[in-house]
Amino acid sequence: MRVTQEQIQNHNESVAGSHERVFSALAEQIGGQGKDVKKMISQIAAFQVAVPSWALGAGGTRFGRFSIGGEPGTLEEKIEDVGLLHALNRSSGAISLHIPWDIPEDTAAIRRLADEHGLVFDAMNSNTFQDQTGQNCSYKFGSLSHTDAAVRKQAIEHNIEVIRYGEALGSKALTVWLADGSDFPGQQNLRKALGRTRESLEQIYEELPADWRILIEYKPYEPNFYSMVIPDWGTSFLLASKLGEKASTLVDLGHHLPNTNIEQIVATLMMENKLGGFHFNDSKYGDDDLTTGSVKPFQLFLIFNELIEGFKNTIETLTADVAWMIDASHNVKDPLEDLLQSVEAIKTAFAKALLVDRTKLTEAQETNDPALAQEVLQDAFQTDVRPLLREARIQSKGAANPIHLYRDLQVREQLIKERGTQTVATGL
Ligand code: PSV
Ligand code: MN
Numbered sequence: 001m002r003v004t005q006e007q008i009q010n011h012n013e014s015v016a017g018s019h020e021r022v023f024s025a026l027a028e029q030i031g032g033q034g035k036d037v038k039k040m041i042s043q044i045a046a047f048q049v050a051v052p053s054w055a056l057g058a059g060g061t062r063f064g065r066f067s068i069g070g071e072p073g074t075l076e077e078k079i080e081d082v083g084l085l086h087a088l089n090r091s092s093g094a095i096s097l098h099i100p101w102d103i104p105e106d107t108a109a110i111r112r113l114a115d116e117h118g119l120v121f122d123a124m125n126s127n128t129f130q131d132q133t134g135q136n137c138s139y140k141f142g143s144l145s146h147t148d149a150a151v152r153k154q155a156i157e158h159n160i161e162v163i164r165y166g167e168a169l170g171s172k173a174l175t176v177w178l179a180d181g182s183d184f185p186g187q188q189n190l191r192k193a194l195g196r197t198r199e200s201l202e203q204i205y206e207e208l209p210a211d212w213r214i215l216i217e218y219k220p221y222e223p224n225f226y227s228m229v230i231p232d233w234g235t236s237f238l239l240a241s242k243l244g245e246k247a248s249t250l251v252d253l254g255h256h257l258p259n260t261n262i263e264q265i266v267a268t269l270m271m272e273n274k275l276g277g278f279h280f281n282d283s284k285y286g287d288d289d290l291t292t293g294s295v296k297p298f299q300l301f302l303i304f305n306e307l308i309e310g311f312k313n314t315i316e317t318l319t320a321d322v323a324w325m326i327d328a329s330h331n332v333k334d335p336l337e338d339l340l341q342s343v344e345a346i347k348t349a350f351a352k353a354l355l356v357d358r359t360k361l362t363e364a365q366e367t368n369d370p371a372l373a374q375e376v377l378q379d380a381f382q383t384d385v386r387p388l389l390r391e392a393r394i395q396s397k398g399a400a401n402p403i404h405l406y407r408d409l410q411v412r413e414q415l416i417k418e419r420g421t422q423t424v425a426t427g428l
Contacts, residue, residue, distance in 0.1 A: 001080070001414045003087045003405070005397065011405045012394055019400055023387040030388075035355065037388075043315070044351050045392040049280070049343045050094035050122035050325040051085060053078045053102050056336070057424060059289060059329030068334055070415030073423035075102045076113060081415075083117025085336060088405060090398030091343050094122040096325050097169075099162045100132055107168035114169075122173070123215055123277065123323050124166035128155040129179035129223070142180040144200035145193040145229045152200050159204045167209060173277070173323055174208070175250055176201070177217035181224030181231075193229050198239055205243045215250040215276035215323060216240050220257050222287060233265045240274050248276030252327055253300075254287040255279075263302040270310035277323025280346055289328045291338050293345025300345065301381050304353035312358065334412055340402045344389065351388050355380040 027037045056078050057071035072078040078095070085092040095114065097104075104110040114121065128143030136154060141147070143155035163174050180197065182188035201216070208214055218236040219228055230236055233249055240247040249269050256262055269275035280292040282300075293300050311318040326342050329335070357376050364372035390400050399405040406412075 001084065001411060001418060003084060003399075003409065003411075007409060008087070008397065008399050008405065011408070012400045015400045019387065019390055019394070023391050026384070026387045030355065030383075033355075033357070040351065040354055041388060041392045041395065043319075043354065044347060044389060045090070045396045047319050047347055047350055048091055048093040048324070049346050050096045050323070051082045051092050051339055051343075052096045052098070052125075052279075052325060052327055052329075053082075054098050055326060055329045055339060056081045057329075058331055058335060060331055064331075066331055067421060067424070068412070069421040070412055070417075070419045071335075071423045073419060075104055075110060077419065077423075078102065079110070079113050079117060079119065081336060082119055083114075084411065085339055085343075085402075086118055088399045088402035089340060089343055090393055090396035091347060092339070093118055094120050094325075096122040096125060096175075097165075097171075098125040098127055099158075099165055100127060104165060104169060107165065111169055121166065121169040121171040122325055123175040124162050124169075124171050124173070125175045125177070126159045126162040128158055129177075139179075142178075142193070142229070144176075144178055145180040145197040147196075152196065156200050156203050160207045163204075163207055163209070163212065166212075172211060173213045173215055174204070175215045175217060175277070175323075176204070177219065177250075177252075178228075178230055179223050181228035182226050183224055184226055188227065190227060194235070197229050198242060201239060201243055201247075205247060208246055212246065213276060213323075214240075214243065214247045216247060217250040217252055217255070217279070219252065219255040219287065233269065237269065237272070237274055240276075241272075248274045250277045250279060250323070251275070252279035252281070252287075253292070253303075254281045254283045254289060254327075258285060262299065263306045266303055267306045267310060270306070275310075275322060277325060279325055279327030280342060281326065281328040289330050291328060291330075291333070291345070292326060292342035293349065294341070297345065297349065298381065300349040301352050302377075304349040305356055305377065305380075308350075308353045308356070309358070336411065337403055337406065340406065344402075347389055348385055351385040352380050352383060355383055355385070 031037050058066055058068045072081050082092060082095045128139050131138050137151040146152050205214060216236040216239055218230045218232050220231045236249040240249055282290045282292050282295045284295050361376045394400055
């Protein structure tokens with residue numbers, strides 16, 4: 001199913017009057033604070049967030065999965081769904097694939113289809129956390145860290161294969177997330193497991209094309225519950241530093257123990273030029289995979305506040321230098337509505353962080369005035385920037401209110417008609 005420009009235009013016309021009123025009031029307020037509203041709008045419009053192919057269907061838990069119906073069953077349908085999101089919000093112009101869940105049989109045709117929808121391929125994800133049919137060795141006890149060289153070789157070769165698929169699709173990065181670790185104390189020699197992982201990553205690194213990057217993700221627990229070989233940003237940073245300048249750290253918001261100061265991690269990585277990208281999501285307890293910004297929008301704002309501070313001299317290239325991706329997949333919402341909400345939350349945090357009065361904040365920090373610092377942050381965080389985002393969308397030929405239009409057009413119902421109720425999008 002496709003959303004046409006005419007449908008978008010009709011929708012935008014129906015809200016034009018009310019939008020214009022709130023937008024001009026906000027533009028005046030922001031302009032009065034010395035901000036360049038036009039520039040902000042173009043920065044917001046340019047900001048694209050990649051959609052993971054595995055988030056297009058209902059996620060499920062180990063206790064059950066409740067299909068939403070009309071889920072994309074093929075890579076082509078996944079691209080169509082992201083194209084649909086992008087048509088609505090003009091902010092989801094990239095898709096992140098997971099191999100082997102999304103093997104592109106005919107890479108040229110897949111690339112053409114993506115191009116038709118205005119999409120590019122963001123980081124490619126390898127999968128050495130599940131055994132595939134016909135595979136020689138099992139990943140039950142690890143992959144890149146495995147004690148057996150044959151298993152490590154198989155996992156290395158898989159990652160190289162993912163790079164080759166990515167090259168054919170025009171991607172420029174490989175994300176490696178390892179489920180490797182142990183469930184019980186004493187099960188694994190922790191030092192040797194990390195050493196073997198480093199050696200395996202070195203072999204993958206050697207195969208990276210000159211203009212590629214490798215992003216190393218970390219996670220404190222799950223599926224292993226005693227130790228993970230790459231449990232935290234420090235270990236990822238260590239590996240990325242040993243590998244070389246094409247390697248950096250990927251921050252998945254859900255991959256931290258409760259109350260971790262993620263914005264501080266982001267600041268440190270930026271200082272060392274090792275911030276490779278994000279997997280955005282939100283959580284109450286752990287890797288809950290909930291809609292970005294649904295539980296802790298202030299934390300998201302604080303992360304963007306650090307990003308804009310860290311990249312202040314290169315703000316124009318900010319959106320190009322980091323891989324901005326969503327990684328979420330839960331059980332209860334329509335996944336496409338969920339993704340529209342996630343992208344909106346990410347861009348909201350970005351816009352609010354752009355509003356922070358940097359001069360005043362620096363003054364508060366240099367004079368040790370925490371009350372003033374809080375005032376400055378709250379001034380920005382409490383501003384309702386939704387009209388700015390809406391204006392950016394309208395100017396980019398997207399829908400003023402993507403979810404309203406999505407529901408008005410009965411997109412999910414159409415997808416169910418086209419694809420039925422039994423299709424499954426993820427490989428989990
Ligand atoms: C693991 O929890 C993770 O965050 C990694 O990014 C995986 O590739 C992704 O989820 C999909 O399972
Ligand atoms: Mn992730």
